[in-house]
Amino acid sequence: MPTIKAAILGFGTVGEGIYRIINEKKKEIEQQTGFTIEIATILVRDIAKKRISTPGVQVTDDIREVFGQPQLDIVFEAIVGEEPAYTYLSEAIAKGYDVITANKTMFATHGPALLQQAEEKGGHIGFEATTAGGVPIIQTVKNLLTGDRVHRIQGILNGTSNFILTKMRKEGLSFKAALQEAQNLGYAEADPTDDISGKDAFRKLMILSQLAFGKQPEWKTIDIQGIDKIKLEDVLEATNLHYRHIADIEIDENGNLSGSVAPVLIGPDHPFYGIDGVDNAIIVETEYLGALTLVGPGAGMYPTGSAMVNDFIRIAGVRKKELITS
Ligand SMILES: NC(=O)c1ccc[n+]([C@@H]2O[C@H](COP(=O)([O-])OP(=O)(O)OC[C@H]3O[C@@H](n4cnc5c(N)ncnc54)[C@H](OP(=O)(O)O)[C@@H]3O)[C@@H](O)[C@H]2O)c1
Known part of the structure; x- marks a missing residue:
């Protein structure tokens, strides 16, 4: 052999x-x-x-x-x-x-x-x-592109941010305490700046944009917000709504790209509503398929x-x- x-x-x-x-x-x-x-x-x-x-x-x-x-x-x-x-x-x-x-x-x-x-x-x-990480999003988009056209991708692309938001909502932990727990469990980096500032999710969004649309938007045109400004009161006040940190990129009929990376309040009808903990999730919207959601572990050995x-x-x-x- x-x-x-x-x-x-x-x-x-x-x-x-x-x-x-x-x-x-x-x-x-x-x-x-x-x-x-x-x-x-x-x-x-x-x-x-x-x-x-x-x-x-x-x-x-x-x-x-x-x-x-x-x-x-x-x-x-x-x-x-x-x-x-x-x-x-x-x-x-x-x-x-x-x-x-x-x-x-x-x-x-x-x-x-x-x-x-x-x-x-x-x-x-x-x-x-x-x-x-372990969610086969790249191969999925490549497969979709053979006979379809992707027009929007939304993702929970940073497991640490999602873990922190989940801990704040479910256990009433402060942002600082939830981040500390993420670090203790090895989810967050020793320096978690890129995770909580939204930069890490932004980079992954740019990789997806390149793959799905053959190009990236000018980086400075994308507003990047992390979860670091969210207060416990904001999360708890949202009651029936859940905060998710969502990276979003879309192409219009003229080929113009627009996107955002930010915490977003979503309701029970959104596919990301039940995505708790360190999991990642991605919705790919295409011309023929409609919307496809993938969920799974975003990191780990x-x-x-x-x-x-x-x-x-x-x-x-x-x-x-x-x-x-x-
Ligand atoms: N951890 C995850 O779950 C995950 C998931 C998806 C993607 N990634 C990406 O995968 C990469 C590795 O992540 P990791 O978590 O495995 O990091 P890590 O545990 O910090 O390991 C990094 C490794 O790279 C070596 N290294 C760093 N700089 C080097 C240099 N200049 N020359 C030679 N070797 C160098 C280090 O050497 P020493 O051991 O000698 O320090 C270490 O073995 C990163 O780019 C990360 O963003 C990680």
Whole structure:
């Protein structure tokens, strides 16, 4: 059986998830793809940090050692922030590797350039994990676009914000106490600014806009509000209505995009009314289908790692077809 040789850039929550799933599902992946996958190398920032054991795998803090691996085929990227992630993936594509990323901060900004570069090079990019973690929204929109036209997407795209709003409403916790609980449970980042300010949801919305409409609105035209200004009294006063943090993007008949990212009060007839806790939810409205709602875990080691392994299985399938027809 031919082998696909992989690198994992970043070995935190997501990187470790990819490693675990690939090892736990080795047989199933072989059956589905016809390839054995070998994780040859892992890139981290701090080589001295204690980690799970990864026998036979090179662990390095030097990207040159990663790219120096002979016959690398695919790069999983799960590091944090725009750089050096963009530079690494651009170099990977230039070298002819396929890439799969979870890095929404990087992909919201540099996704269009990477996709174009990969197309010119005949490479493949998986980015399912960038948006709503384990919810297969990227593949769903891609499938819908083959015979339909998307005209609006609304999403609860930040699980931490939804968790905090749920705790405030159901348990009467203050914003600060609910945020603290989200941090204690590992839902919020140590620095939760991007979660609660709406920036994280905005980035995911831009990735969805690029995919569904082939373009993004000018970023400064979108009003971005987080949940950080909501007071407990506001939430409790709403009684029969629920606050949800909703990212919304729409295209009109002339191709103009408009959007918003903000806390919104919704009633029981809205599909997001019952979405509590850390879950993400997305409504895709299309010309023929009407509205489709997806709900599921927006983050976590296994949901996110599994979205990336599913990207891998799809890309391996395409590679197999290319091998057969070449
Ligand atoms: N956590 C989730 O559920 C989730 C869901 C969807 C998307 N994502 C995205 O996935 C990415 C990874 O998230 P995470 O939660 O796994 O983060 P994390 O736990 O903080 O892990 C980040 C990893 O990247 C490594 N790293 C950071 N900067 C690096 C650099 N400059 N060079 C080499 N390695 C570097 C770190 O190395 P050290 O271990 O040595 O520090 C660490 O192993 C992020 O872009 C995040 O937005 C996360």
